[in-house]
Structures are given as structure tokens and as C-alpha cells.
Amino acid sequence: MHPGSQPPADDTAFIIFLGIGFLIVGIIYIMPSIVAFRRDHPNRWIILVINVAFGGTIIGWGIALVWAMRAAHRVGSTGSGGESGLNLFINDVKKIQVIEPPPLPQTSLSHELERLHDLLVRGAISQIEFDGLKAKLLGTAPLR
Structure with missing residues (x-):
């Protein structure tokens, strides 16, 4: 050419x-x-x-x-992370609400003293430990 x-x-x-x-x-x-x-x-x-x-x-x-x-068009909302459950096929957008846990119940002084006495009776704590914890609970200095 x-x-x-x-x-x-x-x-x-x-x-x-x-x-x-x-x-x-x-x-x-x-x-x-x-x-x-x-x-x-x-x-x-x-x-x-x-x-x-x-x-x-x-x-x-x-x-x-x-x-x-796969998984591009799903009808309705799902509670899991996508069709696979692992959020692999669709990035689910789900609103969540964070709720503060309820506060722990306050135990009364008498219940705490009963609990300490029960620990003493079962032998879990010694008399010295019992006296120290009781004094701390009552807000007084332990007796020695």
C-alpha cells in the first residue's frame, strides 16, 4: 500500500x-x-x-x-444486617435509639448490714474485715 x-x-x-x-x-x-x-x-x-x-x-x-x-431491591424493612445477615449485599440504613440503662437499685443500710453479717456467718470474711466494712458503711472509724 x-x-x-x-x-x-x-x-x-x-x-x-x-x-x-x-x-x-x-x-x-x-x-x-x-x-x-x-x-x-x-x-x-x-x-x-x-x-x-x-x-x-x-x-x-x-x-x-x-x-x-443480588439484593438491590427489597420490599419492606429488615431487622437484620441485609439479606445475608452480615450486611454484605446492601448497606442497610436503620435508625436506632440508644436508651440509658436504668440506675442500679439503691440498697438500704439494713440490707447491706445483713449481707455483711451473712458473709461473716458463712466464713467468707473475718471478724476484722466485717468490723472494717461495717464501720465504712456506717461512716465511723473501725475499732481496733
Whole structure:
């Protein structure tokens, strides 16, 4: 082929055929991303990254396609973390309310003294420990 001359017709047909082939392969390659964006999947950008980075392998392409097609449209609210229970397929947004635990019940002085006496009777504490704890409870100095 000389400069300025036209390529033969069969070369032009081959280039067009090759271009259409690359276009079809490219569309198939990014199909998981197309599905994710068309379904407005909450993790569509992550699916796009996985599709572009690992789509050349059949496994990466398959993972991206399955993820794009799963759990994007669920009706109603769920109490668990997504369809898997682990919040893998959809980032659930769930409002929670933090409630302060009720305060511990205050024990009366007589109950505390009974408890200390019970510990003394069972032998869990000695008489000296009992006297010290009782004095601390009553707010007086222990007798020595």
C-alpha cells in the first residue's frame, strides 16, 4: 500500500468487523457495572471498581455480576444486617435509639448490714474485715 492510496475493501470490512467485535466484548466486559447502575444498586461504585480491576478474570467478572444482580431491591424493612445477615449485599440504613440503662437499685443500710453479717456467718470474711466494712458503711472509724 502506497501513501495516499485507499486500502482495499476487504481491509475496511475487516477493520469494521474488528471494531464491532471490540465494542461487543467491551459491553459484555462492563455488563455487571451496567446492571448495577441501571438497578441503582447501593454498592454500584464498588461493583464498578471490582468489574474494571478484576473483570479480566472470569471469577472477578462473575462476582461483580452476581453482586450487581443480588439484593438491590427489597420490599419492606429488615431487622437484620441485609439479606445475608452480615450486611454484605446492601448497606442497610436503620435508625436506632440508644436508651440509658436504668440506675442500679439503691440498697438500704439494713440490707447491706445483713449481707455483711451473712458473709461473716458463712466464713467468707473475718471478724476484722466485717468490723472494717461495717464501720465504712456506717461512716465511723473501725475499732481496733
